[in-house]
Amino acid sequence: MIELSDVHKSFGKVEVLKGITASVQKGEVVCIIGPSGSGKSTILRCINGLESYDRGEISVEGLKVDRDAPSIVDIRTQVSMVFQRFNLFPHRTALENVVEGPLYVKRESRAHALERGRALLAQVGLAEKADAHPPQLSGGQQQRVAIARALAMQPKAILFDEPTSALDPELVGDVLGVMRKLADDGMTMVVVTHEMGFARDVADRVLFIDGGVIVEQGPAKALLNQPQHPRTQDFLRRVLHPL
Amino acid sequence: MKGFWRDAVEFFPILMNGVALTIVVTIGSLLLSTVLGLVWAMMRVSGIKALSMLSASLINVIRGIPIIVLLFYLYFVMPDLGVTLSALQAAILGLGIAYSAYQAENFRAGIEAIDKGQIEAAQSIGMGWWLTMRRVVLPQAVRIVLPPYGNVMIMMLKDSSQASTITVAELALQGKLIASSTFKNTSVFTLVALMYLTMSIPLILLVRHFEKRAGKR
Numbered sequence: 001m002i003e004l005s006d007v008h009k010s011f012g013k014v015e016v017l018k019g020i021t022a023s024v025q026k027g028e029v030v031c032i033i034g035p036s037g038s039g040k041s042t043i044l045r046c047i048n049g050l051e052s053y054d055r056g057e058i059s060v061e062g063l064k065v066d067r068d069a070p071s072i073v074d075i076r077t078q079v080s081m082v083f084q085r086f087n088l089f090p091h092r093t094a095l096e097n098v099v100e101g102p103l104y105v106k107r108e109s110r111a112h113a114l115e116r117g118r119a120l121l122a123q124v125g126l127a128e129k130a131d132a133h134p135p136q137l138s139g140g141q142q143q144r145v146a147i148a149r150a151l152a153m154q155p156k157a158i159l160f161d162e163p164t165s166a167l168d169p170e171l172v173g174d175v176l177g178v179m180r181k182l183a184d185d186g187m188t189m190v191v192v193t194h195e196m197g198f199a200r201d202v203a204d205r206v207l208f209i210d211g212g213v214i215v216e217q218g219p220a221k222a223l224l225n226q227p228q229h230p231r232t233q234d235f236l237r238r239v240l241h242p243l
Numbered sequence: 244m245k246g247f248w249r250d251a252v253e254f255f256p257i258l259m260n261g262v263a264l265t266i267v268v269t270i271g272s273l274l275l276s277t278v279l280g281l282v283w284a285m286m287r288v289s290g291i292k293a294l295s296m297l298s299a300s301l302i303n304v305i306r307g308i309p310i311i312v313l314l315f316y317l318y319f320v321m322p323d324l325g326v327t328l329s330a331l332q333a334a335i336l337g338l339g340i341a342y343s344a345y346q347a348e349n350f351r352a353g354i355e356a357i358d359k360g361q362i363e364a365a366q367s368i369g370m371g372w373w374l375t376m377r378r379v380v381l382p383q384a385v386r387i388v389l390p391p392y393g394n395v396m397i398m399m400l401k402d403s404s405q406a407s408t409i410t411v412a413e414l415a416l417q418g419k420l421i422a423s424s425t426f427k428n429t430s431v432f433t434l435v436a437l438m439y440l441t442m443s444i445p446l447i448l449l450v451r452h453f454e455k456r457a458g459k460r
Contacts, residue, residue: 083364089378149368
């Protein structure tokens with residue numbers, strides 16, 4: 001449902017994506033791994049038009065992604081995003097964060113949106129935090145609210161941009177647990193992550209990106225257990241055994 | 244001192260007429276400058292080059308002209324162009340326009356202080372520019388903008404005295420009229436100063452309240 005073909009993107013003189021071709025099928029969980037600065041996050045940000053791209057084409061369900069076209073709103077309501085730094089709206093409660101999109105973008109009825117919003121907060125284990133403001137929540141709780149906010153749009157896919165990188169280590173598990181449940185329920189997910197355990201256990205496929213190109217891709221377990229390319233081997237060795 | 248109190252009792256009612264006009268001019272021009280300032284600021288951050296350049300040059304033109312000259316222009320020159328304004332109208336319009344430039348820069352700073360991640364989060368749930376402004380950026384910017392906004396209110400209260408130059412009989416002009424007909428300069432202008440101060444103090448307290456609240460989060 002998400003297709004990228006020969007996508008190029010430069011920031012000024014620095015080319016961060018040098019021809020990315022990939023696709024994500026419906027119901028698939030794809031993890032993108034690679035060193036920082038390799039262009040992982042940029043790929044996600046291009047898919048929902050937060051970033052423009054210079055060459056090639058990205059399409060979602062056959063609809064071309066063009067951040068300057070009105071159709072970008074359709075794409076963004078179909079492909080939600082979860083950010084590294086949560087980006088919850090601090091002036092609104094957890095529940096208000098979740099129902100913001102349904103109420104003001106999709107114009108659902110208030111009663112319906114609130115009911116579903118509460119159900120979503122319960123789904124991520126935060127039913128009792130509905131009226132809390134984001135600054136009163138831990139990082140892990142904030143990220144789970146952000147996932148509920150993404151789900152509230154009833155998206156066909158969710159993009160996760162390093163969703164656990166800003167969390168204290170003991171809070172990572174809660175967030176990954178919620179994501180694993182989503183994957184089990186058949187949600188299409190593209191996850192940029194450094195959590196190799198999650199990638200191995202939950203992802204269908206893993207893309208290893210370095211220097212703006214896909215160096216290696218394949219079934220998660222195969223790629224992570226027996227990487228073929230020396231750069232993948234080197235990266236995984238350093239991530240898995242930092243000492 | 245005794246003489247001052249006797250004068251105060253005598254002049255107070257007349258000066259209160261001036262106070263009423265001072266308040267009308269201040270509130271009128273405050274509202275106008277707020278609305279105009281918001282419009283300029285929105286144009287500045289719209290991302291549309293023509294609009295933002297137009298707004299930037301408007302702000303610079305307004306900033307570059309002294310308030311008093313703006314007032315003279317509106318009151319004395321506009322009739323030549325076929326637009327006759329009452330002194331009060333010209334005062335509110337002039338002060339409102341003059342201060343809209345400062346309001347605009349204040350609002351813009353508040354808007355630009357909002358974390359970019361907030362805007363991206365809004366976009367990622369399908370919000371357009373206006374919805375993002377209305378639901379996400381402006382409610383957060385208000386908190387940042389309020390303390391300097393309070394300071395502008397105080398400055399506008401005091402600068403409303405410039406309306407006296409185009410015959411608006413607000414507090415400063417009332418004082419001057421009484422002083423020049425009674426020669427009791429000391430009593431009259433002390434009284435006038437105290438009355439401005441009395442009006443400023445609630446505003447100063449309000450700014451302090453805003454600052455405390457802004458510092459909380």
